[in-house]
Amino acid sequence: MRAAWLDHRVRREAKSLAKEARAAIGLKRGLHGKGGDLETVTHTVEAALKSKDNATVRRQLPVLDALVDELVKRPAKSTARDYVESIGAAIMIALALRAFVVEAFKIPSASMYPTLEIGDHIFVNKFIYGVRIPWTTTKLFELNGPHRGEVIVFIYPCDPDRDYIKRVVALSGQTIEVRCNVVYVDGVAVPSVVSAPDTSYMDYNETSDSWYKLSTSRYAETVGDKQYFTFHDTERPEREKLLAAGTLTEGDARDFPLRSKPPNCSNAVDVAKGIGPQLLGKIVQEKSEAKVCEPREHYIVPPGHVFVMGDNRNNSNDSRVWGAVPIENIKGKALFIWLSYEKFDPFHFWRKTPGLEGIRFDRIGNFVK
Numbered sequence: 491m492r493a494a495w496l497d498h499r500v501r502r503e504a505k506s507l508a509k510e511a512r513a514a515i516g517l518k519r520g521l522h523g524k525g526g527d528l529e530t531v532t533h534t535v536e537a538a539l540k541s542k543d544n545a546t547v548r549r550q551l552p553v554l555d556a557l558v559d560e561l562v563k564r565p566a567k568s569t570a571r572d573y574v575e576s577i578g579a580a581i582m583i584a585l586a587l588r589a590f591v592v593e594a595f596k597i598p599s600a601s602m603y604p605t606l607e608i609g610d611h612i613f614v615n616k617f618i619y620g621v622r623i624p625w626t627t628t629k630l631f632e633l634n635g636p637h638r639g640e641v642i643v644f645i646y647p648c649d650p651d652r653d654y655i656k657r658v659v660a661l662s663g664q665t666i667e668v669r670c671n672v673v674y675v676d677g678v679a680v681p682s683v684v685s686a687p688d689t690s691y692m693d694y695n696e697t698s699d700s701w702y703k704l705s706t707s708r709y710a711e712t713v714g715d716k717q718y719f720t721f722h723d724t725e726r727p728e729r730e731k732l733l734a735a736g737t738l739t740e741g742d743a744r745d746f747p748l749r750s751k752p753p754n755c756s757n758a759v760d761v762a763k764g765i766g767p768q769l770l771g772k773i774v775q776e777k778s779e780a781k782v783c784e785p786r787e788h789y790i791v792p793p794g795h796v797f798v799m800g801d802n803r804n805n806s807n808d809s810r811v812w813g814a815v816p817i818e819n820i821k822g823k824a825l826f827i828w829l830s831y832e833k834f835d836p837f838h839f840w841r842k843t844p845g846l847e848g849i850r851f852d853r854i855g856n857f858v859k
Contacts, residue, residue: 498545504547506556508535514558530559591617593822595643595655600693601800601807602655604708604719605641605858607850608694610831612858614643616822626825628854635817636661636796638675639713641824641858644798644815647768648755654809655824656798657718662817665774665790666797668746670729670738670783671722673711673799677785681712685719687727693805701832704805718859721802738782744803746810747773747789769795771814778854794818824858 511532531554538546597610606612616622621635636642636658644651660666660675667673673680686708692701706721732738748755752771769792780786791797795814800806809815830853 497548500548500551501539501544504535504539504551504554506559508532508539511554511558512536522621527817528554531557565715591615593643593820593823594828595653595824597655600656600691600805601802603691603721603802603805604640605657605801606827607656607691607830607832607853609831609850610827610853611835612827613825614822615825618823619820622821636820636823639716642736642796643821643824645819645821647815647819648758648812653821654798656800656806656815658796659799659809660791660797662791662795664727664795664797665788667785668744669785670733670742670745671709671726671803672783674785674788675787682709682720684708684727684730685710688724691721694832706802706804716859718801721804723804733783742783747787752789752811752813753811754813758807767816767818768813769793769816771795771797796820819833826855826857827853828855830854 499837511528515529515532531550535550535554538544538550560570567821593614593616595612595614596705597606597608597612600608618634619636633724638658638661640675641655642658643653643655646654646741659673659680665674667677672682684707688705689708690703690705693704694701707724707726709720709722709726710717711720729742750773752773754770755768771792772790773787774790775787777784777786789797791814794817796817797809797814799808830850831848832850833848
């Protein structure tokens with residue numbers, strides 16, 4: 491049985507070599523003084539194969555192999571071609587990873603402070619929610635849906651050519667309401683505790699190309715087992731004291747909803763190239779009369795959508811203004827910061843006090859919570 495298997499392998503290799511040798515003889519390429527020997531040995535091997543003379547095939551195969559190696563010279567790849575092929579393969583792998591697995595994203599605004607700062611460069615996991623056809627919203631298959639509390643990158647519903655990054659606050663079919671900076675999901679307040687009543691951050695003005703300081707208050711918000719920080723106006727801690735004392739007379743300007751019509755892209759100020767497939771949610775009134783900061787009406791997230799908000803609650807253009815995000819628009823989940831700088835300066839690779847230029851080494855490697 492083993493001898494028959496070996497004969498089969500020898501005959502298969504002999505056929506391949508004979509075919510290669512015959513092609514070389516026919517083209518007369520790369521043959522030197524031993525070209526006649528190659529013709530003779532090739533003819534002998536072909537005749538032995540035809541007559542099933544396995545002994546002759548085994549005896550002549552090494553001779554034919556040596557002649558083919560010596561006479562049938564294949565053009566060697568040039569060093570330049572090797573580099574081009576290697577670089578091309580690397581580019582193809584990088585493009586495939588970017589299209590289906592992970593993509594880099596730069597934070598352009600202050601809407602996600604303190605979680606993400608202007609100049610943070612993050613990686614986004616595009617595989618976690620399913621694989622989609624590149625440059626479309628069509629998914630080949632879906633693995634998991636987004637969860638509350640996750641930070642996602644998505645195609646902006648009001649301009650398909652732009653990407654936004656926000657935090658998922660409510661899912662399809664859930665109700666959302668914001669009163670005096672407290673978020674209510676399905677009528678239950680999201681736990682929010684002050685952690686720094688008086689703090690600040692640096693914002694950037696593109697028009698003047700300058701950084702400026704803004705005062706804020708910081709709160710710790712908890713969704714399930716996930717805790718993250720949010721920024722609010724500096725007056726929120728004082729309003730909460732007045733509310734506890736029963737002397738607060740009015741709510742917050744960013745309460746939601748405040749209008750009878752549900753938010754949608756017609757309310758956005760930056761609609762540039764049309765509106766995508768966004769569904770309108772529904773506003774339901776619970777109480778015609780309600781006390782200050784007390785729930786009174788809520789917004790129902792439409793099917794197949796999520797409601798998103800920026801962590802910088804008083805400095806974020808989000809679902810409170812332009813409505814919910816179609817799940818098909820979601821590109822992926824934010825992973826970690828791989829690079830961060832406020833202003834790239836080759837002469838200042840470190841973060842300077844108070845932090846107006848240079849690389850923020852203290853942020854590199856931080857996971858997005």
